[in-house]
Amino acid sequence: MRPDDMTDEGPPGADPGTDPGQNPGTDPGTDPGQNPGHNPGTDPADPAVPDPPPHAPPPAEPEGRRISYARTFVRLLPALLLVAGAVYDSTTPSAFTAAPFFTAAPLVAAPLYSRRGTILTGLVTVVLVVLVHLRLGILGEADAITETVTVATVSVLAVLINSLVRRSSEQLASAREIAEAAQRAVLPEPAERIGGFQIAARYEAAQADAFIGGDLYAVQDSPHGVRLVVGDVRGKGMGAVAAVAVVIGAFREAAEQEATLEAVAQRLERALAREGTRRDGIDAFEGFTTAVLAELPHGDGTVRVLNRGHPPPLLLYADGTVRPLLSSRPALPLGMAELGAWPDRADRADFPGGATLLLYTDGVTETRDPHGRFYDLEERLEGRTFRDPRALLAAVSRDVRRHSGGHLTDDMALLAVRRP
Numbered sequence: 001m002r003p004d005d006m007t008d009e010g011p012p013g014a015d016p017g018t019d020p021g022q023n024p025g026t027d028p029g030t031d032p033g034q035n036p037g038h039n040p041g042t043d044p045a046d047p048a049v050p051d052p053p054p055h056a057p058p059p060a061e062p063e064g065r066r067i068s069y070a071r072t073f074v075r076l077l078p079a080l081l082l083v084a085g086a087v088y089d090s091t092t093p094s095a096f097t098a099a100p101f102f103t104a105a106p107l108v109a110a111p112l113y114s115r116r117g118t119i120l121t122g123l124v125t126v127v128l129v130v131l132v133h134l135r136l137g138i139l140g141e142a143d144a145i146t147e148t149v150t151v152a153t154v155s156v157l158a159v160l161i162n163s164l165v166r167r168s169s170e171q172l173a174s175a176r177e178i179a180e181a182a183q184r185a186v187l188p189e190p191a192e193r194i195g196g197f198q199i200a201a202r203y204e205a206a207q208a209d210a211f212i213g214g215d216l217y218a219v220q221d222s223p224h225g226v227r228l229v230v231g232d233v234r235g236k237g238m239g240a241v242a243a244v245a246v247v248i249g250a251f252r253e254a255a256e257q258e259a260t261l262e263a264v265a266q267r268l269e270r271a272l273a274r275e276g277t278r279r280d281g282i283d284a285f286e287g288f289t290t291a292v293l294a295e296l297p298h299g300d301g302t303v304r305v306l307n308r309g310h311p312p313p314l315l316l317y318a319d320g321t322v323r324p325l326l327s328s329r330p331a332l333p334l335g336m337a338e339l340g341a342w343p344d345r346a347d348r349a350d351f352p353g354g355a356t357l358l359l360y361t362d363g364v365t366e367t368r369d370p371h372g373r374f375y376d377l378e379e380r381l382e383g384r385t386f387r388d389p390r391a392l393l394a395a396v397s398r399d400v401r402r403h404s405g406g407h408l409t410d411d412m413a414l415l416a417v418r419r420p
């Protein structure tokens with residue numbers, strides 16, 4: 001079966017109501033990652049959980065749900081402490097005190113509640129202590145007075161702690177906004193259509209609340225065709241981010257000016273060499289970037305790929321066939337020219353209509369399941385079709401997180417280009 005015989009909706013014979021990401025014959029309500037015939041239910045809004053293959057472990061409870069339960073419990077903790085203190089004081093002799101419960105309640109509320117909520121928690125705690133002492137008939141005793149003063153003092157301190165926490169949260173929110181702006185500046189999301197091709201990109205950080213790391217992607221239209229790069233800078237932190245900015249800046253300039261993909265790679269090599277002279281410590285000697293560059297000539301129906309130590313791109317045909325675009329001549333990553341130099345060589349492959357080129361970083365293929373098995377992207381995509389590049393990247397992202405049990409160990413960047 002030829003890829004040109006296929007449509008955007010998948011192989012011939014597929015049910016028109018079937019999601020384009022599904023295998024032929026799969027029930028319309030089934031998630032594309034499921035085995036055919038498995039019906040998770042009729043509600044389309046309910047995300048389906050795929051049947052695990054024979055070697056896969058039972059699906060773990062989603063990490064997000066466990067975190068939600070924990071947060072709910074923590075937010076209820078001040079009220080639970082007050083109830084526990086009241087019960088303890090009411091059911092034990094007067095020699096025993098529930099002061100630890102009462103003093104803990106406003107302190108726990110301080111980082112969790114608003115300023116008003118913290119003040120209310122402190123007032124309720126003081127009133128509750130007074131009522132308990134009044135019921136026990138010890139309101140005027142020295143120990144009871146000391147306990148009341150202690151609880152009141154801690155409540156005031158809790159309000160001060162709340163103010164400090166709120167100020168820190170505002171600073172963190174400001175830093176997060178700056179990080180988001182940096183990501184948009186360094187890794188802007190490409191337009192949905194460039195040079196007649198459908199484009200989609202996705203970046204996911206392994207660390208929560210991190211927006212940018214060492215993975216990179218860029219798309220640039222040029223007189224020589226649409227040119228792409230996906231790469232992974234060695235290291236983490238601001239040094240890696242700086243290297244990402246250098247690579248992307250050099251790529252955009254070289255993609256416009258250089259006549260060949262090989263010349264673009266050499267420009268990136270020189271840019272990283274200049275960057276290396278400004279680095280300190282081990283990065284000055286061991287800094288490198290794995291990268292794959294691709295060129296889609298206008299009206300040519302082919303793709304040229306140059307790989308510098310990066311996972312090979314995948315070509316997804318309209319009939320669900322997946323083909324890795326392996327390099328005919330292995331090459332060192334960018335930034336390692338001192339270890340050896342030889343001419344770069346791009347490989348050419350047919351890129352028919354309806355096919356999708358998928359570039360990705362090793363954060364995808366080096367993801368492990370709880371048993372230590374790597375994620376096999378080619379195997380997971382074999383036989384599946386998708387309506388557009390955005391749907392493809394969303395499906396891969398969900399499947400990678402499902403495979404890892406929600407625990408990503410490395411950032412991942414994905415770039416998909418579809419020829420209409």
